[in-house]
Amino acid sequence: MSKSGKEIDMNWKNFFAAVAGGAIISGSAAAAVINEGDRILVAYYSLSGNTRAVAEQIKRETGADVAVIETAEAYPSAYKELTERAKREIADGYKPELKNKPDSIAAYDVVFVGSPCWWGTVAPAVASFLSAYDFSGKTVIPFMTHGGSGLGHAEADIKTMLPAARVEKGHAFWGRNARNAGEEVKDWIKELKNE
Template identity: 40%
Template structure:
Protein backbone atom coordinates (compact mmCIF):
# COMPACT_ATOMS: atom_id res chain seq x y z
CA UNK A 1 0.00 0.00 0.00
CA UNK A 2 1.42 3.34 -0.94
CA UNK A 3 0.82 6.55 1.01
CA UNK A 4 -1.97 7.79 -1.28
CA UNK A 5 -3.88 4.52 -0.77
CA UNK A 6 -3.28 4.68 2.97
CA UNK A 7 -4.89 8.11 3.21
CA UNK A 8 -8.23 6.63 2.17
CA UNK A 9 -8.43 4.76 5.48
CA UNK A 10 -8.20 7.60 7.98
CA UNK A 11 -10.42 5.98 10.61
CA UNK A 12 -8.70 2.57 10.73
CA UNK A 13 -6.67 1.73 13.85
CA UNK A 14 -3.10 0.97 12.95
CA UNK A 15 -2.86 -1.20 16.02
CA UNK A 16 -4.56 -3.80 13.91
CA UNK A 17 -1.47 -3.66 11.71
CA UNK A 18 1.02 -4.62 14.45
CA UNK A 19 0.42 -1.66 16.72
CA UNK A 20 2.01 1.25 14.88
CA UNK A 21 -0.26 4.28 14.87
CA UNK A 22 0.46 6.94 12.28
CA UNK A 23 -1.72 10.00 11.62
CA UNK A 24 -3.37 10.30 8.24
CA UNK A 25 -3.03 13.16 5.78
CA UNK A 26 -0.80 14.56 3.12
CA UNK A 27 2.70 15.20 4.49
CA UNK A 28 5.59 16.59 2.48
CA UNK A 29 8.64 14.47 3.27
CA UNK A 30 11.94 16.35 3.47
CA UNK A 31 14.86 15.28 1.32
CA UNK A 32 18.04 14.14 3.04
CA UNK A 33 20.05 16.95 1.48
CA UNK A 34 17.43 19.66 2.08
CA UNK A 35 18.32 22.70 4.20
CA UNK A 36 17.55 22.52 7.90
CA UNK A 37 13.92 23.33 8.82
CA UNK A 38 13.46 26.99 9.59
CA UNK A 39 12.04 28.15 12.88
CA UNK A 40 9.06 30.20 11.78
CA UNK A 41 8.08 33.16 13.89
CA UNK A 42 4.47 34.08 14.57
CA UNK A 43 2.88 36.86 12.56
CA UNK A 44 -0.71 36.20 13.64
CA UNK A 45 -1.90 39.22 15.61
CA UNK A 46 -5.11 37.40 16.53
CA UNK A 47 -3.37 34.65 18.51
CA UNK A 48 -4.59 33.81 22.00
CA UNK A 49 -3.37 36.14 24.73
CA UNK A 50 -3.11 33.35 27.36
CA UNK A 51 0.68 33.29 27.22
CA UNK A 52 1.70 36.53 25.56
CA UNK A 53 0.35 38.46 28.54
CA UNK A 54 2.87 36.62 30.71
CA UNK A 55 5.70 37.42 28.28
CA UNK A 56 6.56 33.76 27.88
CA UNK A 57 8.52 32.63 24.85
CA UNK A 58 6.72 29.81 23.05
CA UNK A 59 7.94 27.15 20.63
CA UNK A 60 5.70 24.64 18.88
CA UNK A 61 7.82 21.65 17.81
CA UNK A 62 6.35 18.65 16.04
CA UNK A 63 7.13 15.48 14.13
CA UNK A 64 4.65 14.45 11.45
CA UNK A 65 4.73 11.64 8.89
CA UNK A 66 1.24 11.81 7.39
CA UNK A 67 0.32 15.43 8.08
CA UNK A 68 -2.11 15.07 10.98
CA UNK A 69 0.27 16.15 13.72
CA UNK A 70 1.40 18.99 11.48
CA UNK A 71 -2.20 20.21 11.19
CA UNK A 72 -2.61 20.18 14.98
CA UNK A 73 0.73 21.95 15.49
CA UNK A 74 -0.18 24.68 13.01
CA UNK A 75 -3.53 25.24 14.73
CA UNK A 76 -1.84 25.48 18.14
CA UNK A 77 0.64 27.97 16.67
CA UNK A 78 -2.22 29.96 15.19
CA UNK A 79 -3.95 30.18 18.56
CA UNK A 80 -1.00 30.79 20.90
CA UNK A 81 1.59 32.49 18.72
CA UNK A 82 5.29 31.99 19.32
CA UNK A 83 7.54 30.11 16.89
CA UNK A 84 7.06 26.78 15.14
CA UNK A 85 9.51 24.16 13.85
CA UNK A 86 9.22 20.68 12.36
CA UNK A 87 11.37 17.82 13.63
CA UNK A 88 12.71 16.38 10.37
CA UNK A 89 14.82 13.21 10.18
CA UNK A 90 18.01 13.63 8.15
CA UNK A 91 17.07 10.47 6.25
CA UNK A 92 13.37 10.70 5.33
CA UNK A 93 10.97 7.90 6.09
CA UNK A 94 9.48 6.13 3.13
CA UNK A 95 6.10 7.26 1.83
CA UNK A 96 5.16 3.57 1.66
CA UNK A 97 3.27 2.75 4.82
CA UNK A 98 4.53 -0.81 5.32
CA UNK A 99 8.15 0.25 4.90
CA UNK A 100 7.80 3.00 7.49
CA UNK A 101 6.02 0.61 9.88
CA UNK A 102 8.92 -1.82 9.70
CA UNK A 103 11.58 0.88 10.07
CA UNK A 104 9.84 2.48 13.04
CA UNK A 105 9.57 -0.90 14.78
CA UNK A 106 13.26 -1.62 14.23
CA UNK A 107 14.29 1.83 15.48
CA UNK A 108 12.25 1.47 18.65
CA UNK A 109 13.61 -2.03 19.31
CA UNK A 110 17.15 -0.67 18.96
CA UNK A 111 16.40 2.46 21.01
CA UNK A 112 17.85 4.33 18.05
CA UNK A 113 18.52 8.03 17.79
CA UNK A 114 18.10 8.89 14.09
CA UNK A 115 19.87 12.07 13.02
CA UNK A 116 17.63 15.10 12.51
CA UNK A 117 18.20 18.12 10.29
CA UNK A 118 16.24 20.47 12.57
CA UNK A 119 18.35 23.36 13.87
CA UNK A 120 17.27 25.87 16.54
CA UNK A 121 19.76 28.66 17.11
CA UNK A 122 18.62 29.89 20.54
CA UNK A 123 16.58 27.17 22.19
CA UNK A 124 17.33 28.42 25.70
CA UNK A 125 15.14 31.49 25.20
CA UNK A 126 11.93 29.43 25.12
CA UNK A 127 9.89 28.99 28.30
CA UNK A 128 7.06 26.83 26.93
CA UNK A 129 7.50 23.99 24.44
CA UNK A 130 4.45 22.52 22.74
CA UNK A 131 5.76 19.13 21.60
CA UNK A 132 3.70 16.90 19.34
CA UNK A 133 4.01 13.63 17.47
CA UNK A 134 1.98 10.61 16.33
CA UNK A 135 1.71 7.41 18.38
CA UNK A 136 4.19 4.99 16.82
CA UNK A 137 4.24 1.54 18.37
CA UNK A 138 2.63 2.97 21.50
CA UNK A 139 5.27 5.65 22.06
CA UNK A 140 7.22 8.45 20.39
CA UNK A 141 8.89 8.20 16.96
CA UNK A 142 12.61 7.92 17.61
CA UNK A 143 13.54 11.23 15.91
CA UNK A 144 11.61 12.86 18.77
CA UNK A 145 14.02 11.24 21.23
CA UNK A 146 16.89 12.72 19.23
CA UNK A 147 15.26 16.15 19.43
CA UNK A 148 14.62 15.95 23.18
CA UNK A 149 18.18 14.84 23.92
CA UNK A 150 19.65 17.48 21.61
CA UNK A 151 17.57 20.36 22.94
CA UNK A 152 17.38 19.78 26.66
CA UNK A 153 13.95 20.35 28.19
CA UNK A 154 15.24 20.82 31.74
CA UNK A 155 13.24 23.55 33.46
CA UNK A 156 10.94 24.03 30.46
CA UNK A 157 7.17 23.81 30.59
CA UNK A 158 6.24 21.10 28.08
CA UNK A 159 2.71 20.85 26.69
CA UNK A 160 2.52 17.51 24.82
CA UNK A 161 0.05 16.70 22.06
CA UNK A 162 -0.40 13.40 20.23
CA UNK A 163 -2.28 12.00 17.26
CA UNK A 164 -3.16 8.36 16.77
CA UNK A 165 -4.91 5.96 14.42
CA UNK A 166 -6.95 4.23 17.11
CA UNK A 167 -4.46 3.38 19.85
CA UNK A 168 -4.95 6.48 21.96
CA UNK A 169 -2.17 7.81 24.16
CA UNK A 170 -0.64 4.53 25.37
CA UNK A 171 2.95 5.35 26.49
CA UNK A 172 3.32 8.56 24.48
CA UNK A 173 3.28 10.75 27.59
CA UNK A 174 4.88 8.43 30.15
CA UNK A 175 7.84 7.61 27.90
CA UNK A 176 8.36 11.29 27.13
CA UNK A 177 8.33 12.10 30.85
CA UNK A 178 11.04 9.49 31.40
CA UNK A 179 13.07 10.98 28.57
CA UNK A 180 12.82 14.50 30.04
CA UNK A 181 12.48 13.99 33.82
CA UNK A 182 13.43 17.58 34.68
CA UNK A 183 10.76 19.23 32.54
CA UNK A 184 7.40 20.41 33.86
CA UNK A 185 4.60 18.69 31.96
CA UNK A 186 1.09 20.01 31.48
CA UNK A 187 -2.00 17.98 30.71
CA UNK A 188 -1.60 16.46 27.25
CA UNK A 189 -3.88 16.66 24.22
CA UNK A 190 -4.76 13.43 22.42
CA UNK A 191 -6.54 13.50 19.06
CA UNK A 192 -7.42 10.82 16.55
CA UNK A 193 -5.89 11.24 13.12
CA UNK A 194 -9.32 11.45 11.52
CA UNK A 195 -10.25 14.48 13.65
CA UNK A 196 -6.89 16.28 13.60
CA UNK A 197 -7.77 18.76 10.88
CA UNK A 198 -11.14 19.72 12.37
CA UNK A 199 -10.18 20.01 16.02
CA UNK A 200 -9.94 23.79 16.40
CA UNK A 201 -12.49 23.95 19.22
CA UNK A 202 -10.94 21.05 21.12
CA UNK A 203 -7.50 22.61 20.80
CA UNK A 204 -8.81 25.94 22.09
CA UNK A 205 -10.45 24.23 25.07
CA UNK A 206 -7.18 22.44 25.89
CA UNK A 207 -5.13 25.62 25.60
CA UNK A 208 -7.54 27.51 27.84
CA UNK A 209 -7.32 24.75 30.46
CA UNK A 210 -3.54 24.96 30.65
CA UNK A 211 -3.58 28.48 32.09
CA UNK A 212 0.02 29.04 31.13
Protein backbone atom coordinates in the same frame (compact mmCIF):
# COMPACT_ATOMS: atom_id res chain seq x y z
CA MET B 1 -36.92 11.18 68.61
CA SER B 2 -37.45 13.61 65.77
CA LYS B 3 -35.72 16.88 65.16
CA SER B 4 -37.61 20.10 64.79
CA GLY B 5 -37.79 21.77 61.39
CA LYS B 6 -35.70 24.66 62.70
CA GLU B 7 -32.93 22.30 63.84
CA ILE B 8 -32.88 20.53 60.44
CA ASP B 9 -32.72 23.88 58.62
CA MET B 10 -29.83 24.94 60.85
CA ASN B 11 -27.97 21.68 60.15
CA TRP B 12 -28.30 22.18 56.39
CA LYS B 13 -27.06 25.77 56.73
CA ASN B 14 -24.08 24.55 58.76
CA PHE B 15 -23.42 21.81 56.23
CA PHE B 16 -23.39 24.19 53.26
CA ALA B 17 -21.33 26.75 55.16
CA ALA B 18 -18.79 24.05 56.02
CA VAL B 19 -18.65 22.81 52.44
CA ALA B 20 -18.28 26.32 51.05
CA GLY B 21 -15.72 27.26 53.69
CA GLY B 22 -13.74 24.09 53.04
CA ALA B 23 -13.73 24.79 49.33
CA ILE B 24 -12.46 28.29 49.95
CA ILE B 25 -9.79 27.16 52.40
CA SER B 26 -8.59 23.94 50.79
CA GLY B 27 -9.63 24.25 47.18
CA SER B 28 -8.16 26.63 44.72
CA ALA B 29 -8.25 26.76 40.98
CA ALA B 30 -5.55 24.75 39.28
CA ALA B 31 -2.51 26.80 38.37
CA ALA B 32 -2.25 27.76 34.73
CA VAL B 33 0.23 25.75 32.70
CA ILE B 34 0.66 28.59 30.19
CA ASN B 35 1.00 32.08 31.63
CA GLU B 36 0.90 35.56 30.14
CA GLY B 37 4.35 36.43 28.82
CA ASP B 38 5.54 32.82 28.43
CA ARG B 39 7.71 32.29 25.37
CA ILE B 40 6.27 29.27 23.59
CA LEU B 41 7.67 26.85 21.02
CA VAL B 42 5.71 24.19 19.15
CA ALA B 43 8.12 21.46 18.01
CA TYR B 44 6.59 18.65 16.01
CA TYR B 45 7.26 15.75 13.70
CA SER B 46 4.62 14.89 11.12
CA LEU B 47 4.79 12.25 8.44
CA SER B 48 1.24 12.37 7.05
CA GLY B 49 0.40 15.99 7.89
CA ASN B 50 -1.95 15.26 10.80
CA THR B 51 0.43 16.37 13.54
CA ARG B 52 1.38 19.42 11.45
CA ALA B 53 -2.31 20.41 11.23
CA VAL B 54 -2.67 20.31 15.03
CA ALA B 55 0.65 22.15 15.52
CA GLU B 56 -0.51 24.97 13.23
CA GLN B 57 -3.72 25.29 15.23
CA ILE B 58 -1.74 25.44 18.49
CA LYS B 59 0.43 28.17 16.94
CA ARG B 60 -2.69 30.18 16.02
CA GLU B 61 -4.08 29.89 19.56
CA THR B 62 -0.83 30.70 21.40
CA GLY B 63 1.26 32.84 19.05
CA ALA B 64 4.06 30.28 19.45
CA ASP B 65 7.14 29.88 17.32
CA VAL B 66 7.34 26.61 15.40
CA ALA B 67 10.15 24.11 14.88
CA VAL B 68 9.51 21.35 12.37
CA ILE B 69 11.35 18.16 13.32
CA GLU B 70 12.66 16.44 10.19
CA THR B 71 14.87 13.42 9.74
CA ALA B 72 17.96 13.69 7.55
CA GLU B 73 16.94 10.41 5.89
CA ALA B 74 13.33 10.13 4.75
CA TYR B 75 11.13 7.28 5.90
CA PRO B 76 9.81 4.85 3.28
CA SER B 77 6.48 5.81 1.73
CA ALA B 78 5.21 2.22 1.62
CA TYR B 79 3.15 1.58 4.76
CA LYS B 80 4.50 -1.89 5.55
CA GLU B 81 8.14 -0.81 5.19
CA LEU B 82 7.47 2.30 7.25
CA THR B 83 5.81 0.45 10.13
CA GLU B 84 8.49 -2.25 10.21
CA ARG B 85 11.26 0.35 10.29
CA ALA B 86 9.52 2.45 12.95
CA LYS B 87 8.90 -0.61 15.12
CA ARG B 88 12.55 -1.67 14.84
CA GLU B 89 13.87 1.84 15.57
CA ILE B 90 11.67 2.22 18.64
CA ALA B 91 12.61 -1.23 19.95
CA ASP B 92 16.31 -0.40 19.47
CA GLY B 93 16.01 3.08 21.00
CA TYR B 94 17.36 4.49 17.73
CA LYS B 95 17.46 8.26 17.39
CA PRO B 96 17.79 9.34 13.75
CA GLU B 97 19.86 12.30 12.65
CA LEU B 98 17.79 15.45 12.25
CA LYS B 99 18.07 18.29 9.78
CA ASN B 100 17.28 21.98 10.27
CA LYS B 101 17.31 21.84 14.09
CA PRO B 102 17.05 25.07 16.08
CA ASP B 103 20.42 26.13 17.49
CA SER B 104 18.88 26.42 20.93
CA ILE B 105 15.57 26.28 22.80
CA ALA B 106 16.92 28.26 25.76
CA ALA B 107 14.69 31.26 25.02
CA TYR B 108 11.47 29.29 25.56
CA ASP B 109 9.52 28.72 28.77
CA VAL B 110 6.98 26.30 27.31
CA VAL B 111 7.57 23.69 24.61
CA PHE B 112 4.69 21.81 23.00
CA VAL B 113 6.05 18.54 21.61
CA GLY B 114 4.00 16.90 18.87
CA SER B 115 4.28 13.47 17.33
CA PRO B 116 2.25 10.76 15.72
CA CYS B 117 1.79 7.88 18.14
CA TRP B 118 4.01 5.09 16.81
CA TRP B 119 3.89 1.82 18.68
CA GLY B 120 2.54 3.61 21.75
CA THR B 121 5.20 6.31 21.96
CA VAL B 122 6.75 9.28 20.17
CA ALA B 123 8.32 8.85 16.74
CA PRO B 124 12.11 8.30 16.86
CA ALA B 125 12.64 11.75 15.34
CA VAL B 126 10.96 13.32 18.38
CA ALA B 127 13.15 11.24 20.70
CA SER B 128 16.16 12.66 18.80
CA PHE B 129 14.86 16.20 19.27
CA LEU B 130 14.24 15.70 22.99
CA SER B 131 17.74 14.31 23.52
CA ALA B 132 19.38 17.20 21.63
CA TYR B 133 18.49 20.00 24.07
CA ASP B 134 18.50 20.91 27.74
CA PHE B 135 14.89 21.06 28.93
CA SER B 136 15.75 21.79 32.58
CA GLY B 137 13.06 23.93 34.18
CA LYS B 138 10.96 24.10 31.02
CA THR B 139 7.30 23.19 30.80
CA VAL B 140 6.81 20.47 28.19
CA ILE B 141 3.33 19.72 26.86
CA PRO B 142 3.00 16.61 24.68
CA PHE B 143 0.39 16.27 21.96
CA MET B 144 -0.11 13.25 19.77
CA THR B 145 -2.09 12.28 16.72
CA HIS B 146 -3.25 8.68 16.60
CA GLY B 147 -5.48 6.11 14.97
CA GLY B 148 -6.79 4.58 18.19
CA SER B 149 -3.97 4.40 20.72
CA GLY B 150 -4.35 7.87 22.24
CA LEU B 151 -1.18 9.01 23.98
CA GLY B 152 -0.05 5.43 24.50
CA HIS B 153 2.83 5.57 26.99
CA ALA B 154 4.40 8.61 25.30
CA GLU B 155 3.78 10.93 28.26
CA ALA B 156 5.62 8.59 30.64
CA ASP B 157 8.39 8.10 28.08
CA ILE B 158 8.88 11.86 27.74
CA LYS B 159 9.02 12.22 31.53
CA THR B 160 11.76 9.58 31.57
CA MET B 161 13.68 11.34 28.77
CA LEU B 162 13.34 14.77 30.40
CA PRO B 163 13.65 14.31 34.18
CA ALA B 164 14.54 17.98 34.78
CA ALA B 165 11.54 19.32 32.85
CA ARG B 166 7.99 19.83 34.06
CA VAL B 167 6.13 17.47 31.72
CA GLU B 168 2.43 18.27 31.76
CA LYS B 169 -0.53 16.06 30.90
CA GLY B 170 -0.65 15.64 27.15
CA HIS B 171 -3.52 15.61 24.70
CA ALA B 172 -4.31 13.05 22.00
CA PHE B 173 -6.02 14.03 18.74
CA TRP B 174 -7.58 11.52 16.38
CA GLY B 175 -5.55 11.59 13.18
CA ARG B 176 -8.64 11.49 10.99
CA ASN B 177 -9.97 14.63 12.73
CA ALA B 178 -6.67 16.51 13.02
CA ARG B 179 -7.32 18.96 10.20
CA ASN B 180 -10.66 19.92 11.77
CA ALA B 181 -9.59 19.96 15.42
CA GLY B 182 -9.68 23.75 15.78
CA GLU B 183 -12.33 23.82 18.52
CA GLU B 184 -10.70 20.92 20.37
CA VAL B 185 -7.35 22.74 20.28
CA LYS B 186 -8.96 26.01 21.37
CA ASP B 187 -10.67 24.33 24.35
CA TRP B 188 -7.44 22.55 25.34
CA ILE B 189 -5.41 25.78 25.21
CA LYS B 190 -8.06 27.52 27.36
CA GLU B 191 -7.66 24.74 29.94
CA LEU B 192 -3.88 25.14 29.87
CA LYS B 193 -4.28 28.90 30.41
CA ASN B 194 -6.86 28.22 33.13
CA GLU B 195 -9.39 30.47 31.40
